[in-house]
Amino acid sequence: MIAMIELHQVSKVFHNDENGQHVQALQQVSLEIEENEFVCLLGPSGCGKSTLLNLVAGFEQPTAGRVLFGDGPVTGPARDRGVVFQEPTLFPWLTVEQNVEFGLRNLHLDAPQRRQVAGRFLTLVGLQDFARARPHQLSGGMKQRVALARVLALNPRALLMDEPFGSLDAQTRDRLQDELLRIWQIHRKTVLFVIHNVEEAVYLADRVAVLAPAPDSIIADLPISIPRPRDRFSPEVREATMALIGVLANLPCCVLPSQSEEARQTMQLQEGG
Amino acid sequence: MSTFQRRADQHPEGGGRSAGHDALTPVAPPLGLAPPRRFPLSHAGLALLAIFIVLALWQGLAVAVQQLRGVPFPTPYDTIERLLYLGRGRPLLEFTIYRHLADSLLRWGTGFAMAMVLGIIAGLLLGWSRLLERLIMPTIHVLQLIPGLAWIPVAILLFGIGERSTIFMIAVTAFAPIVINTTAGVKGVDEMYVRAARMMGADDRTLFLRVLLPGSLPHLLSGLRVGLANGWRVLVAAEMIVGTGTGLGYSILQARWTLDYTSSFACLLIIVGIGLTVERGIFGPLERRTVERWGLARAG
Numbered sequence: 419m420i421a422m423i424e425l426h427q428v429s430k431v432f433h434n435d436e437n438g439q440h441v442q443a444l445q446q447v448s449l450e451i452e453e454n455e456f457v458c459l460l461g462p463s464g465c466g467k468s469t470l471l472n473l474v475a476g477f478e479q480p481t482a483g484r485v486l487f488g489d490g491p492v493t494g495p496a497r498d499r500g501v502v503f504q505e506p507t508l509f510p511w512l513t514v515e516q517n518v519e520f521g522l523r524n525l526h527l528d529a530p531q532r533r534q535v536a537g538r539f540l541t542l543v544g545l546q547d548f549a550r551a552r553p554h555q556l557s558g559g560m561k562q563r564v565a566l567a568r569v570l571a572l573n574p575r576a577l578l579m580d581e582p583f584g585s586l587d588a589q590t591r592d593r594l595q596d597e598l599l600r601i602w603q604i605h606r607k608t609v610l611f612v613i614h615n616v617e618e619a620v621y622l623a624d625r626v627a628v629l630a631p632a633p634d635s636i637i638a639d640l641p642i643s644i645p646r647p648r649d650r651f652s653p654e655v656r657e658a659t660m661a662l663i664g665v666l667a668n669l670p671c672c673v674l675p676s677q678s679e680e681a682r683q684t685m686q687l688q689e690g691g
Numbered sequence: 692m693s694t695f696q697r698r699a700d701q702h703p704e705g706g707g708r709s710a711g712h713d714a715l716t717p718v719a720p721p722l723g724l725a726p727p728r729r730f731p732l733s734h735a736g737l738a739l740l741a742i743f744i745v746l747a748l749w750q751g752l753a754v755a756v757q758q759l760r761g762v763p764f765p766t767p768y769d770t771i772e773r774l775l776y777l778g779r780g781r782p783l784l785e786f787t788i789y790r791h792l793a794d795s796l797l798r799w800g801t802g803f804a805m806a807m808v809l810g811i812i813a814g815l816l817l818g819w820s821r822l823l824e825r826l827i828m829p830t831i832h833v834l835q836l837i838p839g840l841a842w843i844p845v846a847i848l849l850f851g852i853g854e855r856s857t858i859f860m861i862a863v864t865a866f867a868p869i870v871i872n873t874t875a876g877v878k879g880v881d882e883m884y885v886r887a888a889r890m891m892g893a894d895d896r897t898l899f900l901r902v903l904l905p906g907s908l909p910h911l912l913s914g915l916r917v918g919l920a921n922g923w924r925v926l927v928a929a930e931m932i933v934g935t936g937t938g939l940g941y942s943i944l945q946a947r948w949t950l951d952y953t954s955s956f957a958c959l960l961i962i963v964g965i966g967l968t969v970e971r972g973i974f975g976p977l978e979r980r981t982v983e984r985w986g987l988a989r990a991g
Contacts, residue, residue, distance in 0.1 A: 521891030554986025
């Protein structure tokens with residue numbers, strides 16, 4: 419199997435210019451994700467899940483270690499890694515359709531081609547009738563559908579999703595997850611999905627990785643071999659969920675930026691070496 | 692990238708603002724929702740009343756000055772009468788009022804257009820690069836502090852007496868507010884928009900034109916508004932050195948020698964009228980068509 423996303427001993431330290439504190443977000447984390455694999459990244463809030471995703475997306479650079487995507491190191495954001503953020507971050511000055519066309523402009527497609535592609539992906543997420551609407555006229559769930567459509571339209575090799583449905587109501591969240599799975603069956607992609615709900619992670623993923631706060635790293639990495647399509651309420655899903663809850667129960671529920679001392683030592687080690 | 696401050700509290704899609712108001716005022720209706728209309732007057736009625744108040748104050752002042760100082764201070768009636776007289780094409784200082792108006796508008800338009808193009812480009816760059824902002828923004832602030840009249844010697848030294856000096860003065864006073872506001876606007880663009888654009892493969896050009904420029908538009912429009920008003924206000928000073936004998940500002944100044952104060956007042960009225968028309972007729976609709984339609988209307 420080919421690793422599509424690879425993190426080797428990755429550390430990330432954030433430096434706060436105002437109070438001079440260092441925060442160790444990730445410490446020597448290693449993770450491999452295979453091509454077309456759907457991996458959910460679980461962990462308590464503040465453990466660095468989003469930081470890990472931002473490193474893969476190229477928004478941040480690691481303090482130490484290597485982040486690889488496909489054939490080479492990640493140097494910055496690019497359209498081969500589509501990101502769906504926690505907030506929809508649609509451009510309010512563009513219509514829904516223009517938002518989906520945004521990335522296509524950089525692909526040197528002419529206007530009718532762009533419109534056609536945008537239309538296809540809006541249909542895929544069920545929003546073909548809202549092409550001319552403005553983002554602020556849509557509900558939260560609809561906005562995230564558009565956010566998904568605009569990255570799918572670019573045919574990325576990987577989808578990076580940072581708790582994209584976390585702020586939606588439970589019913590909308592379930593529906594969007596089902597739709598994501600349906601789309602993923604059609605357009606196979608490598609998916610890294612940051613999530614905090616264990617049951618949803620089990621329902622979605624081929625594999626669930628549990629990230630613990632620094633100085634720990636990935637403390638559990640469970641393949642979920644339940645055949646698809648899955649049932650949220652099946653005993654298999656329930657069983658895997660309970661196993662993961664057991665792992666998570668041993669972790670602190672949240673993390674304060676109290677590792678500054680350790681982080682400073684890490685920094686000094688790096689500067690010395 | 693670090694020059695962008697994340698401003699979660701200003702995220703245009705967050706509904707937190709109104710929810711906050713609800714929480715703070717549980718009994719009273721939420722702010723922003725108009726209470727049942729208390730004034731029996733319509734918008735037009737209020738506008739007319741406002742104009743009437745101005746005219747009444749002016750009339751009172753004119754009568755008081757005439758009585759106390761014994762000088763012929765033009766009343767609104769005198770001024771409007773003179774305006775109509777000039778409107779029939781009678782010459783003022785050898786030229787028709789239309790020639791004066793057209794020349795002033797041309798100078799204003801040229802100066803403002805230059806300030807707008809240069810100001811927006813400079814604002815985008817200064818908002819983008821913290822280094823550039825630190826190096827150049829102090830100069831812009833100094834420019835803004837210089838009063839309009841003080842540019843006269845500078846303009847004469849640079850361009851001599853004439854058209855180009857006048858346009859320079861209009862441009863230079865309009866420039867600073869445009870730069871300052873555009874810079875603030877670009878810095879206020881949510882960093883998440885920049886990330887979203889980058890991960891969709893946007894190059895620098897796309898980022899500037901399709902993200903930073905529209906994202907900073909609310910501030911940019913305020914800057915243009917102030918710049919346009921500054922340029923118009925400096926017209927009188929700028930036309931002191933125009934040298935050609937035309938322009939509304941020039942005509943006002945010439946009243947010193949001709950003692951034709953009523954005509955000066957008529958020109959002043961035209962200047963105010965043009966300023967109001969541009970403000971209400973251009974910027975209001977422009978904001979409605981952009982900022983408000985995007986759901987970005989700034990909470991006032």
